Amino acid sequence: xxxxxxxxxxxxxxxxxxxxxxxxxxxxxxxxxxxxxxxxxxxxxxxxxxxxxxxxxxxxxxxxxxxxxxxxxxxxxxxxxxxxxxxxxxxxxxxxxxxxxxxxxxxxxxxxxxxxxxxxxxxxxxxxxxxxxxxxxxxxxxxxxxxxxxxxxxxxxxxxxxxxxxxxxxxxxxxxxx
Numbered sequence: 001x002x003x004x005x006x007x008x009x010x011x012x013x014x015x016x017x018x019x020x021x022x023x024x025x026x027x028x029x030x031x032x033x034x035x036x037x038x039x040x041x042x043x044x045x046x047x048x049x050x051x052x053x054x055x056x057x058x059x060x061x062x063x064x065x066x067x068x069x070x071x072x073x074x075x076x077x078x079x080x081x082x083x084x085x086x087x088x089x090x091x092x093x094x095x096x097x098x099x100x101x102x103x104x105x106x107x108x109x110x111x112x113x114x115x116x117x118x119x120x121x122x123x124x125x126x127x128x129x130x131x132x133x134x135x136x137x138x139x140x141x142x143x144x145x146x147x148x149x150x151x152x153x154x155x156x157x158x159x160x161x162x163x164x165x166x167x168x169x170x171x172x173x174x175x176x177x178x
Contacts, residue, residue, distance in 0.1 A: 008035060008036050008037070009035070009037065009038055011025045011026065011029070011035060012025075013038070014035055014038055014041050017038040017041075017042075018038070018041060018042060018045065025041075028041075028044075028045065028049075031048070031088065032044070032048070033045060033048070047087070048087045048088065048089075049087070049089065127170060127173055127174065130169070130170070130173060131166060131167075131169075131170045134165075134166035134169060134170075135163075135166055138159075138162050138163070138166070141162065142158060142159065142162055145158055146158060146159075
């Protein structure tokens with residue numbers, strides 16, 4: 001009788017215990033489900049599959065046997081799932097979501113609604129540098145004119161015009177290269 005306790009159950013017995021067809025057990029076995037015991041198969045199935053039950057009668061949950069050392073070694077993949085690994089179904093779902101997001105980004109970029117950060121920051125740096133240079137050139141450009149003028153209102157108007165000229169150059173550059 002001790003030989004019967006150490007024998008692995010048949011796929012048909014596991015299928016009956018889990019409430020699925022023997023063909024489904026074959027498919028699950030190919031995906032890595034252990035068949036050394038009903039408990040190990042039920043644990044693997046609970047961790048790796050998100051199956052919807054469309055039966056009138058759901059199978060009763062199988063409690064793990066207290067003295068089943070073979071089930072402990074068969075549940076090692078379950079421990080890997082708890083350590084951060086995901087099931088095949090979850091990985092496929094995540095991949096589909098990632099592909100959809102990438103497709104949305106590509107479409108938005110083609111439509112001009114999305115720009116690359118490195119390209120945008122390079123263009124902004126170029127504009128800021130040109131504006132800075134324009135402002136730094138004001139003293140050299142205006143010094144001869146301002147030295148000859150003694151009226152404060154005229155000096156103010158000349159400075160204001162030069163600053164607005166720099167601002168208009170910045171605007172024109174932005175309109176040429178959006």
